[in-house]
Amino acid sequence: MVRGTEMGTVLFPYPKRDHAENPPREGFPVRPRRGQEPTNAAEEAGAIxxxxxxxxxxxxxxxxEALxxxxxxWSRLREAWRAAEDEAKPRxxxxxxxxxxxxxxLQDLIKRIRRVLRRHRELTPLDRVQEMDRASMVWLSRQPGRSIAERxxxxxxxxATVRRENFDTLENRVLFAYAKLASELAREWLREHPRAxxxxxxxxxxxxxxATRSLVKLLSDLGVTEAQAGITPNYVLMQDRSYHEVHENWIRLLExxxxxxxxxxWQAETWTDFAVVAIILAIDELEEAELVAQSPVDWHYEAVGGKWFSQDRPIAVFWLRETNRVVEIMSxxxxxxxxxxxxxxxxxxxxTDPSRSDPPRRVAVWTPHAMLRLDLEEAATEAASLLQxxxxxxxxxxxxxxxxxxxAWGRAEAVEEKRGNVRLKAIALGPSGDELSRGFSEVRAFVRSEIYKGAA
Structure with a gap:
């Protein structure tokens, strides 16, 4: 409630297609289909x-991992982020x-791919007949002649009934599906890291x-078909150690x-978490910064609405021992x-400065996520005007x-706007490489300037 008026913000998810309704949206990049290379500008934008x-x-x-x-x-996480600044060290x-x-x-399974002997009916030379079923006998009785030789x-x-090797078992179909999916995801990962x-x-x-691509070809040549998601595992998938691992890891990739x-x-939510972590790391780097309180971080096995973790508020509280200031990061x-x-x-x-009676000072942080690069100067001007x-x-x-x-979408940059006693800084940064290195340096510089603002 703001002065008796209820206010709120609505965040709409990105559409899965290039257009959507409620509200109407058009021109969004389309998420690439698994296992397919980009063939035009729109698909390339989706891949990026x-x-x-x-x-x-x-x-x-x-x-x-740091938890x-x-x-x-935060010190362990900072080391991981420093490694990410080098694109030769992929994620x-x-x-x-x-x-x-x-x-x-997989090497173990290739040596012992399971097979079964399955019965088939086919025309067989008399001297090789070992088994006949009812249908075979009915067929024989209908042939002309008085003896078996004449018939x-x-x-x-x-x-007659013969037994042939058959590799199209459930466990091999799961192996085929896993190898195919893993090969596609591996190719996608390699395409994203050309400098590593x-x-x-x-x-x-x-x-x-x-290895998985070769396994797919081998199983295809053996007549194995692909398993569909949601199958009920059989005895082999549950009891054979190697096949069980294949099934478990196939489920992980499907999930x-x-x-x-x-x-x-919900990329916008994930980006907000990224920005929060970046700010915390920038403060934690200060030699005099001491983490005096940290909310328990509840990590989610899967992202919920784009959020990988949840925590109480504030997420972290730092005390600057020499400057005697308390800094809270609120997400x-x-x-x-x-x-x-x-x-x-x-x-x-x-x-907050505990030694003074001044009211606490807040710094608003906006984390707008967009599929196209924002105009930083325009954004900074509008935000500074709003603060005024x-x-x-x-x-x-x-x-x-x-x-x-x-x-940043390819180019890290920082723009600053001042209007009277209002100061606004807009930073474009990325999650890896030079975009992370330069962008994070700008975040670090801004955070320090705010913390030490007005300090003697």
């Missing part, structure tokens, strides 16, 4: 958007993990792609594909207050500065 999404997700997922050491969460992904774990499993005719063949050809991860995934629909629709606060509500900012810094308009609403706190963090 997907690559960007995966890199942002990778930076967020590195928080999960294994609660006392050093971790499920297909990378499986390329290492599943290579020996066999000039070719001396009768319809010498890295261990790239070499491992490339070898895995070749990853299914989750991509949700991740694609999607439950009670944002009048200024943040009207500003439509989902993230904020709250800076909000000044009459400031009663119990101060909010004169703001930060915009938006995707």
């Amino acid at each position: 958007a997907l690559r960007h999404m995966n890199e942002v997700i990778a930076r967020i997922q590195e928080l999960e 294994e050491d609660p006392a050093n969460v 971790m992904a499920e297909i990378v993990r499986q390329s290492r774990r599943m290579q020996p499993v 066999a005719g000039s070719a001396q063949r009768i319809l 050809t010498r890295s261990d991860r790239y070499i491992s995934v490339d070898a895995f792609r070749k 990853r594909q299914k989750a991509e629909d949700d991740l694609w629709a 999607r606060p439950e009670a944002p207050g009048t200024l943040l509500t009207v500003a439509r900012a989902h993230v904020a810094l709250r800076i 308009q909000l000044q009459p609403l400031a009663t119990s706190e101060i909010m004169r500065d703001g930060l915009i963090m938006t995707p």
Whole structure:
């Protein structure tokens, strides 16, 4: 409620097609189909958007690994982000993990692909007949002649039951489906990291792609068909160790594909989490910064509405020992207050000086995600104008500065706008490579300038 008026913000998901209704939207990039290379400009734009999404997700997922050491969460995460600034060190992904774990499993299965002997009826020479069923006997009784030799005719063949090797079993169909899906995902991952050809991860995934592609051809030549998702595992898939691992990892890849629909629709939420983590890392780098409080981070196995983790508010509180200031990072606060509500900012810094009676100072942080590069100068001008308009609403706190963090889409950049006592900085940054290195440097510089603003 702002001065007796209820206010809110609605975030619409990105459409899965290039157009959508309620509200009407057109011209959105289309998420590439699995296993297909881009063939035109629209598909290439979709591939770039997907690559960007995966890199942002990778930076967020590195928080999960850092949480294994609660006392050093942000220092471990900072090291992972520094590694991501080098494009020769590609991101971790499920297909990378499986390329290492599943290579020996597939090699074991290739040596002993399961087969079964299945009965078939076919014309068989008399001296090779070993088994006949009722249908074979009925067939024989209907042939002309008084003896079996006469009924066999000039070719001396009768319809009999024979057993032939058959590889089209459920476990092999699952193996075929897994190898095909893994090969497609490996190729997609390799396409997203053209500058990492010498890295261990790239070499491992490339070898895995070749192995799975060869396995697909082998199984196809053996007459194995592809299993469909949702099958009920048989005894072999549950009890044979190698086949069981194939089934389990196939399920993981299928779940990853299914989750991509949700991740694609809610990229704006994931980008907000990315921006929040970037700000925390920028503050944690300060030598005098001491993490005095941190909300428990509840990591989700799968993203929920684009959000990989949830936490109480604020997510982190730092104390600057020498400057004697407290800095809180607030992400999607439950009670944002009048200024943040009207500003439509989902993230904020709250800076307090315990030694003074001044009201706390807030820095609004906007995290707009767009499929096309935003005009930073225009965005900075509009946001600075909005902050000026909000000044009459400031009663119990101060909010004169703001930060915009938006995707760089190929070029990191920073623009600053000042209007009277209002200061606004817009930063375009990316999740990897030079876009991350230069963009994060700008975030670091802005955060420090705000923290030490007015300090003696």
